[in-house]
Amino acid sequence: MTTPSSHDAPAQDAMPTTKGMNYFLEDRNFQFLCESVMGADVFERARPHLTDLGAIAGDELDALAAVADRNPPVLRAWDEQGRRVDEVVRHPAYRRMEEIAFCRFGLAAMAHRSGVLGWPGRAPQVLKYALSYLFAQSEFGLLCPVNMTDSCARMLGAFGSEELKTRYLPHLTATEPDALWQGTQWMTERTGGSDVGASTTVARRGGDGRWRLWGDKWFTSVANAELALTLARPEGAPEGTRGLAMFLVPKRLPDGTKNAWTINRLKDKLGSRSMATGEVTYAGAVGYVVGDLGSGFKQMMEMVNGSRLSNAMRAAGIMRRALLESLVHARQRVAFGRPLVELPLLRSNLLSMLLDAEAAASVILNSAALLDRRDAGAAEARALARVWTPLAKYWITLRARDVAAEAMNVRGGNGYVEEWVNPRLLRDAYLGAIWEGSANVVALDVQRAIVKDRGLEALAAFMAERLGRVVEPAAKPWVDLVKSSLETVIRQTAGWAAQPAAERDLAARPVADTLYHLLAGSLLLAEGQLLREQGRGYRKLLAAGLYLKRWLEPRGPASPPFTARQIEWLEPLAEWRSIDAAALADVD
């Protein structure tokens, strides 16, 4: 039987590092998840690439990310002859990271065409998400351009004219540095990011039939992009979001001349410093209409939703890295004659981080599988993605801030020093919860999905299916806990449509919190059942039970989140030792 154990004696002055670790091979939980969510065949083909990127992320990429973070991009507005060029000069370390992401692994291209990483057809979203999750553990900022380029290709594929597709898709999906054009999405104006309907950018159609855009965009990430999808209001179109059209604005026109937009300056940001975010003015920039003129906002929301999930994935990656750093540190660093990991209060912090990081990884990989089902045309998956996307973005990006902050604490003084990764993780984590919709806005979107799009029915059906797999008798109380909590949420939200907005708004975040835990808990329980059926013990059921008790049945005011018995399971859980059924008794 596995029981908690102590560790090899650490050095007294240990300042442990994760340098050189393979983030894939180190993460037994993630390997299990990849295998179970991808299926054996896809996993076998994916495994060498995951192993490669795991090694790069733990070594070269992390070192490059640290350098790029300290050497942010610079705007070169004019060339030596005084011509306006609006170039963003990226540091060589960032350029090398671009090569790894776009060219070596084809992260932006793989979902659109065959042949990337030798994949016979388009690679599944689960592969893209799994690789990106590893990448995010070392570099957060660059995954914005990767996701934007990927999303631009998706939008163009879905809504673009044949002419636009022929001209631009080969560039967006290129894996050769010279052929690659990065894409982006610029909506936010001074008037607001949440209130997109207040946009003031105008589109005018000239005598030559071409649309030209006039206005300012206040946050323009991937300022170096060659192609931007943007929103503007055609002259005479109605106010609000329904009057907005989507345009593709290239940096260079087909004849090679520079399009009429300028980067006014680059922003000096707290995190994601390696990636250029600017402010842009359209001064009669040529824009090509994408899709239906009256559906710009609706189309853009599809892109935003893709970015929201991508953001949740990056936040989950930050959580995992924060956990890994903390575990490695706490095992080797000694205080009061014992490794930190043996100190009860610290062990409790680590257990909390481990459970949240593990739950987030499950939600993320299953999100990707959901996208694969949606792309294959499953109506059920489309309805589910409508509510799942804001839910995942809402909770995981918020929680990543706490987990990154906790990891900083665990490393003590060194955690506050820029030579270590912790400050970067914390700074990046703060961004995830703001862009692509900040927490309140995204929680209100979960609410809208419930009130208008039957989101709760979709979620409840998914959870019922997962819980139906769980036949292990010892897990029954936790299955019942999920079911009864879900009933409570269903009763509570049934009255939402008739409630005054002020009252309803106040419930948006508490309900989203609970729903996230129910979703994550259902996934963990089903994974626990699977592991058990594979004859690999009760490790995952133990994690599921601890997670659900922690979040759905708190132990009351002023009580610790875990008992003394529960925290003893930290290391067996972290090391993926085989755990037998007796451990489950410690959950209650």
Ligand SMILES: Cc1cc2nc3c(=O)[nH]c(=O)nc-3n(C[C@H](O)[C@H](O)[C@H](O)COP(=O)(O)OP(=O)(O)OC[C@H]3O[C@@H](n4cnc5c(N)ncnc54)[C@H](O)[C@@H]3O)c2cc1C
């Ligand atoms: C580094 C960075 C890069 C960015 N890059 C891009 C980009 O490339 N393209 C782009 O289009 N945008 C980009 N953004 C903009 C980003 O998406 C917005 O900043 C974000 O959506 C919030 O909008 P806002 O700043 O206007 O804040 P506001 O909309 O003014 O919101 C302020 C606060 O009010 C809250 N709030 C708003 N509405 C409600 C409500 N109904 N109920 C309760 N609370 C509410 C919000 O949750 C938030 O906390 C970027 C932002 C950052 C920081």
